Amino acid sequence: MDKPKKSVRRKTSGVTIDEVAALAGVSPMTVSRAVNQGNVREETRERVMRAVRKLGYTPNVAASSLAAAQHTRIALIYANPSGAYLSELLVGLLRVASNAPVQLTIDYWENMDAEAERKAARSLASRVDGVILPPPLCESAAAVGELVKARIPVVAIASGRQGDGISCVRIDDFHAGKEMAEHLIQHGHTRIGFICGRDDLSASARRYDGFVTALHEAGLEVDPELVQRGNYTYRSGLGAAELLLAHGNPPTAIFASNDDMGAAAISVAHRRGLDVPRDLTVVGFDDTSAATTVWPELTTIHQPIAAMADAAIDILLRTIRNRNDEARPLTDHVLPHRLVERDSVARPPRGR
Known part of the structure; x- marks a missing residue:
C-alpha cells in the first residue's frame, strides 16, 4: 500500500x-x-x-x-451645545464607521481656552490618523494650527469656508439663509425677526448675510431691533425670542439660525398665548430632531448632517492613504440643502 x-x-x-x-x-x-x-x-x-x-x-x-484597517483611528472632537445636532452627527458617523475600516474615538473639549486647545490637539495628534471638527471647533485657529503642524489630516464640518490646511464639508449657508427668508417674504411677511448663531462661526454670518440679501432684494429694510444674538442653544433662543416678542411692534415671523432656537421661540410664543403659525410664524435651520419634537413642527432648512459625516470620513481615508504626498489635495465639498415645509408658517395675521 x-x-x-x-x-x-x-x-x-x-x-x-x-x-x-x-x-x-x-x-x-x-x-x-x-x-x-x-x-x-x-x-x-x-x-x-x-x-x-x-x-x-x-x-x-x-x-x-487587516491591521492597517483596524488601526486607522479617526477622532471626532466635540464642543457643540446642541444635543440634537450632536445626535444627528453621531448617528451618521457611527453608521459610516461601522462599514469602513476605521476606529472612531470621541473627545469632548468643554470650556477650553486657546492654550488648552493647543495642548489637547498636540496630545491627540500622537494618537490618531485623522480628525473631524464640527462647529464650533471647526474654526478654532488654536486646534487647527496644531493639528496641521503635526500633519494630521483634518476635515471641518459645517464651516462657512474652507480653512487653511484642512478640508471642509458644508452646505451653502448663504443661499440657504436667503432661500428661507424668501420663503417668508413670499408668504407676505415684511417684519421678520432673526435670531443669530455664534459670533465666532462663519456659517452663522453667512446665514445672516443671506437673510439680509433676501430682504434688500425685496425692497425691505433690516430693523436692527429685530435682530437678536443667540448661541445655538435652546436657552439662548428663549432669551432672544422674549426680546423680539416684547418689542412694541413685534415681528410677524421669526427666523432662528438653528432648530433648537426655533423650538425655543415656539415655546415663548405659546407662553405668551400666541398661536403658531396663526399669530406668529417660526422657522429654523438644520432639520434636526428638535424640528419635529415641537408643536407645530418647524419649517426648516435640511442640512444633510449624516451625509456630511459620510463625506468627511471618505475624505479622511483618501488623505490618510496618500499621507506621503508632499502636497496633500484639500477638498471643499459642498452638499445640497433643501427647504422642508412643515406647519409653522402661515401668512401674517390681518392688520399686521
Whole structure:
C-alpha cells in the first residue's frame, strides 16, 4: 500500500511581529503602524524598519491589511451645545464607521481656552490618523494650527469656508439663509425677526448675510431691533425670542439660525398665548430632531448632517492613504440643502 503523501508547506522565517517589537523597543501596534505607513514618528519608523530588515520579517499581506484597517483611528472632537445636532452627527458617523475600516474615538473639549486647545490637539495628534471638527471647533485657529503642524489630516464640518490646511464639508449657508427668508417674504411677511448663531462661526454670518440679501432684494429694510444674538442653544433662543416678542411692534415671523432656537421661540410664543403659525410664524435651520419634537413642527432648512459625516470620513481615508504626498489635495465639498415645509408658517395675521 502506498504511504499517504505528506502535505507540502511553505517554510517561513517564523519571525513574529512581537519579536520585531521587542528588538525595536516598541509595541506590536507601533510595528504594525510603521510597516503600514501609519501615524508614527519618523525616527520610530526607521527603528522599526531596521529591526524588520535585521530579522528578515515579512508581514502577512492579509493580516497587514487587516491591521492597517483596524488601526486607522479617526477622532471626532466635540464642543457643540446642541444635543440634537450632536445626535444627528453621531448617528451618521457611527453608521459610516461601522462599514469602513476605521476606529472612531470621541473627545469632548468643554470650556477650553486657546492654550488648552493647543495642548489637547498636540496630545491627540500622537494618537490618531485623522480628525473631524464640527462647529464650533471647526474654526478654532488654536486646534487647527496644531493639528496641521503635526500633519494630521483634518476635515471641518459645517464651516462657512474652507480653512487653511484642512478640508471642509458644508452646505451653502448663504443661499440657504436667503432661500428661507424668501420663503417668508413670499408668504407676505415684511417684519421678520432673526435670531443669530455664534459670533465666532462663519456659517452663522453667512446665514445672516443671506437673510439680509433676501430682504434688500425685496425692497425691505433690516430693523436692527429685530435682530437678536443667540448661541445655538435652546436657552439662548428663549432669551432672544422674549426680546423680539416684547418689542412694541413685534415681528410677524421669526427666523432662528438653528432648530433648537426655533423650538425655543415656539415655546415663548405659546407662553405668551400666541398661536403658531396663526399669530406668529417660526422657522429654523438644520432639520434636526428638535424640528419635529415641537408643536407645530418647524419649517426648516435640511442640512444633510449624516451625509456630511459620510463625506468627511471618505475624505479622511483618501488623505490618510496618500499621507506621503508632499502636497496633500484639500477638498471643499459642498452638499445640497433643501427647504422642508412643515406647519409653522402661515401668512401674517390681518392688520399686521
